[in-house]
Amino acid sequence: MPVIRPDPSLKRYTLPQLLKLRAENEGERVALREKDFGIWNEVTYAEYYANVRDFAHGLLELGYEPGEKFAVIAENIPEWVYAELAVQGLGGVSVGIYPSSVPAEVAYVMEYADVTMALVQDQEQADKLLEVKDELPRLRRIVYEDPRGMRGYD
Secondary structure, eight states: OOOOOOOGGGGGSOHHHHHHHHHHHHTTSEEEEEEETTEEEEEEHHHHHHHHHHHHHHHHHTTOOTTOEEEEEOSSOHHHHHHHHHHHHTTOEEEEEOTTOOHHHHHHHHHHHTEEEEEESSHHHHHHHHHTGGGOTTOOEEEESOOTTOOOOO
16 A cells, blocks of 8 residues: 655645635535535535634634634534634634533633633533633633524523
8 A cells, every 4th residue: 555645845834724725726625524414414625714714703803812722612513623723723722622521621621721712512512611600710702503402691
């Protein structure tokens, strides 16, 4: 079996920059597939990059600053990757947290990592953060991915 070696000229790029290059050169190719209710949905490189770019712009609108830590508490969903690359593109650091973590574990990781903003997948994850919000003085914003079942929050 032949050994695949990466192109050395690509070492100077970040992952968000490589995604942008791929979107510019092969935008209509399929980048991701996700099964939703038994149906496979495809995301092209152009759509993938647009999702990352839009997420980054949204973070900037919310006051995200380069170098800040951004937590993601979610299952393995495309939005996790969009958030991860958006944060990297803005010069930040992403902190992944298992969605099965209990509130005390979430608080520990987020406090230790100095997280200022977080993406949660759904109400279950939002409720975990709200339960421990007094232990997270640096947490300014919680962004949610799935609005189903969300109740009104202050």
